[in-house]
Amino acid sequence: QKEVEQDPGPLSVPEGAIVSLNCTYSNSAFQYFMWYRQYSRKGPELLMYTYSSGNKEDGRFTAQVDKSSKYISLFIRDSQPSDSATYLCAMEMGTSGSRLTFGEGTQLTVNP
Amino acid sequence: GAVVSQHPSWVICKSGTSVKIECRSLDFQATTMFWYRQFPKQSLMLMATSNEGSKATYEQGVEKDKFLINHASLTLSTLTVTSAHPEDSSFYICSAPGLAGVGGEQYFGPGTRLTVT
Numbered sequence: 001q002k003e004v005e006q007d008p009g010p011l012s013v014p015e016g017a018i019v020s021l022n023c024t025y026s027n028s029a030f031q032y033f034m035w036y037r038q039y040s041r042k043g044p045e046l047l048m049y050t051y052s053s054g055n056k057e058d059g060r061f062t063a064q065v066d067k068s069s070k071y072i073s074l075f076i077r078d079s080q081p082s083d084s085a086t087y088l089c090a091m092e093m094g095t096s097g098s099r100l101t102f103g104e105g106t107q108l109t110v111n112p
Numbered sequence: 113g114a115v116v117s118q119h120p121s122w123v124i125c126k127s128g129t130s131v132k133i134e135c136r137s138l139d140f141q142a143t144t145m146f147w148y149r150q151f152p153k154q155s156l157m158l159m160a161t162s163n164e165g166s167k168a169t170y171e172q173g174v175e176k177d178k179f180l181i182n183h184a185s186l187t188l189s190t191l192t193v194t195s196a197h198p199e200d201s202s203f204y205i206c207s208a209p210g211l212a213g214v215g216g217e218q219y220f221g222p223g224t225r226l227t228v229t
Contacts, residue, residue, distance in 0.1 A: 008153075034218070043118075043205050043220040044156070088155060090218075098144060098209040098218060102155045 003027050006089055006103025015112050019076040023089035023103045026070065030091040030101070033065050035074045038086045038105070047087075048074060079110045114140045114210045118221035125196055126229055133191045133224045135206030141186035142208035147179075150203040150223075162189040196228045 006023045013019055021035075032051055036044035048063035050056045050072075056063045064073040072091075076083055089103040115138040125131050135145055143164045148156040160181050161169040168181035180192040193200055207220040 036220070041203070041223070041225065043116075043222040044207075046217055046219060049217050092218075099146070099158065099161065100207075100218060104155045107153075 001026060003101050004089065004091060004103045007106055008104045010107040010109060012109045012111060013079055015079060015081060015110055017079050017110070019079050019083070019108060019110075021074040021076075021087050021089075021106050021108070023072050024070055025072075025091060025101075027091075027093070027101075028067075028070065029093045031094040032092040033063070033072050034090040034092075034100070035061075035063055036088040036090060037083075038088060040085075044088055081110050081112050084109045114138075114208070114217075114219045116206065116208055116219045116221040118204075118206060118224050120224060121222060122225045122227075124227045124229060127197055128195055130192055130194045131196055131226060133193075133204055133206075133226075135189045135191070135208075135221050137187045137208050137219075140208075140210065142189075143186060144209060145183060145189040146207045146218075147181060147189070147191050148205045148207070150205060156205060159191075164189075193226065196226070198228045201226055201228045 004025045035048040037047050038044045050063050050065050053065050053067045060077045062075040086105040086107050088105040090100040117136045119134045145162040147159045150156050158171050159174045162181045162183040164183045170176045183189040203223050205223040207218050210217045
């Protein structure tokens with residue numbers, strides 16, 4: 001079983017839709033949770049970073065962490081064609097020297 | 113946010129030659145940097161952890177004699193792919209933790225696309 005599970009998609013939505021991306025994890029030692037966006041042939045770009053359970057909002061993006069269920073989500077409101085990318089969840093234990101464990105990534109396409 | 117650069121962004125080399133990829137932290141110091149490779153439509157696979165002033169730590173299955181890592185300064189780590197073969201063709205990405213270090217945000221370079229012919 002993988003430490004981090006993420007549905008690879010692909011996910012296709014119309015412009016303006018609310019997008020929900022999710023990851024589950026099995027290792028309760030993960031303490032820090034991140035979402036990265038990666039455009040084709042580019043490096044990952046940090047979108048959201050969270051530590052505790054709860055919600056964190058930044059513009060159209062909301063990250064949600066539920067440590068009791070080992071489940072994290074990223075919501076994108078009013079999705080735009082420019083949001084079309086691969087979204088990767090990543091986690092860190094905090095005692096692993098900043099080593100990240102990634103999900104497979106979900107490929108998202110927002111259609112105009 | 114912190115900026116990490118990589119050079120070159122794309123390199124084509126012949127089989128049997130060596131290629132060096134640079135990873136720089138532009139506005140912060142990084143005692144640790146990470147090197148990943150990524151195949152098309154796959155996630156990032158950690159290859160090694162580069163530590164300034166000491167030997168790199170390689171992940172299981174990664175040949176340390178083939179993928180040489182040097183972290184000679186607090187802002188520069190290099191990955192040298194020695195005797196490259198077509199199966200080494202991939203997207204190589206480096207990353208570095210930001211100012212907060214462990215548990216903090218981590219920043220990625222733009223990646224280097226290596227094509228071995």
